Amino acid sequence: MAFPVLQNDVFLRALQRQHVPYTPVWLMRQAGRYLAEYNETRARAGSFLGLAKNPDFATEVTLQPLARFPLDAAILFSDILMLPDAMGLGLDFVAGEGPQFARPVRTQQDVEQLAVPDMNQLRYVFDAVSQIRQSLNGSVPLIGFAGSPWTVTCYMVEGRGSTDYRQIKTMMYAQPAMLHRILEVTAQATAQYLNEQIRAGAQAVMIFDSWGGVLADGLYQQFSLAYITQVISQLNRTQDGVVVPVIAFTKGGGLWLEDIVSSGCDAIGLDWTVNLKQARERVGDRVALQGNIDPMALFGTESAIRHEVRRVIDDFGPVTNGGHIFNLGHGISQFTPPQNVSILVDEVHSYSSGKHG
Numbered sequence: 001m002a003f004p005v006l007q008n009d010v011f012l013r014a015l016q017r018q019h020v021p022y023t024p025v026w027l028m029r030q031a032g033r034y035l036a037e038y039n040e041t042r043a044r045a046g047s048f049l050g051l052a053k054n055p056d057f058a059t060e061v062t063l064q065p066l067a068r069f070p071l072d073a074a075i076l077f078s079d080i081l082m083l084p085d086a087m088g089l090g091l092d093f094v095a096g097e098g099p100q101f102a103r104p105v106r107t108q109q110d111v112e113q114l115a116v117p118d119m120n121q122l123r124y125v126f127d128a129v130s131q132i133r134q135s136l137n138g139s140v141p142l143i144g145f146a147g148s149p150w151t152v153t154c155y156m157v158e159g160r161g162s163t164d165y166r167q168i169k170t171m172m173y174a175q176p177a178m179l180h181r182i183l184e185v186t187a188q189a190t191a192q193y194l195n196e197q198i199r200a201g202a203q204a205v206m207i208f209d210s211w212g213g214v215l216a217d218g219l220y221q222q223f224s225l226a227y228i229t230q231v232i233s234q235l236n237r238t239q240d241g242v243v244v245p246v247i248a249f250t251k252g253g254g255l256w257l258e259d260i261v262s263s264g265c266d267a268i269g270l271d272w273t274v275n276l277k278q279a280r281e282r283v284g285d286r287v288a289l290q291g292n293i294d295p296m297a298l299f300g301t302e303s304a305i306r307h308e309v310r311r312v313i314d315d316f317g318p319v320t321n322g323g324h325i326f327n328l329g330h331g332i333s334q335f336t337p338p339q340n341v342s343i344l345v346d347e348v349h350s351y352s353s354g355k356h357g
């Protein structure tokens, strides 16, 4: 498919550790409930799933934050749980309670029935990717994404969000072979899903391992990172001769950076507990780093926000060699004042472009 020529490639260059004029910035969950226009579109769509499953609505909300803020990348509006939904688990979003599956995977019989879904069931996602890419008109690159096998499997086994991960950890310690089988199927499905997004027009992909950080050392490597590595090894890393970089984000993964480098990713997403200078010393120039301001910093005063942005940029060091993509350490809060996002983006751009070497 032919798409408009990309104008702002600062994000893609930084991911490949090439020279950049300033630090690029985008925000996890940049399209969402903190924006009045998102809530308005969601009301018209009737529900979150009505929004996410309709490529016209998905395109509309993906572009909303870009109309407000000069961000350097767009991210597909969708959810990591669309994949298990297509695997037949029956996804629903219950008001005030978050995501729930009607048919969680608990028994040996459930596991035996699990299979990689026909990617045609996710056609609405790939159609949204192509439509968004056209609508961006080459302004900034489009990021596709999936959850990590471990994080998606947490929801598949628990059936909903969890605080103690009791069901999945019981399976991990009592029936590890069964859990490995679920992770194996989910990893195969995730690789196909990301490859279809790349084929449809995604210019970078990110793997969200939001719950890898709840695992013990040793078990993280076995039950989360091994499957992230497997997914990455199966990805089509170029499309039409252009590199499609891969970002791996394990929330709470700061202790395992060297291990995460070995997954084969191009960049590591970092939460706010990690010092960027130390992270850089540990990973060298093998990967780029994405992050990592505390999303709650956006509730501070203007001067506090600007101060925190500078601290993060200073921690990373010289910006023009690339290798740093500014982001939050996790998704933006739905209560964030949008004006404060303007301040953050302005400070990232103005401060980092003044740090030219």
Ligand SMILES: Cc1c2[nH]c(c1CCC(=O)O)Cc1[nH]c(c(CCC(=O)O)c1C)Cc1[nH]c(c(CCC(=O)O)c1C)Cc1[nH]c(c(C)c1CCC(=O)O)C2
Binding pocket: 027, 028, 029, 030, 031, 032, 033, 042, 048, 075, 076, 077, 078, 079, 080, 081, 098, 099, 145, 147, 161, 208, 210, 330, 331
């Ligand atoms: C764990 C996870 C999920 N979804 C996702 C993750 C991994 C990232 C992370 O750790 O934050 C990923 C995700 N979910 C969404 C995006 C869109 C792209 C973006 O703007 O970053 C992305 C990248 C939209 C969404 N996904 C969801 C919303 C809010 C839904 C609404 O409009 O009511 C959005 C904007 C719903 C969702 N989806 C999920 C949960 C737990 C919830 C409920 C959250 C809540 O109620 O606060 C699962």
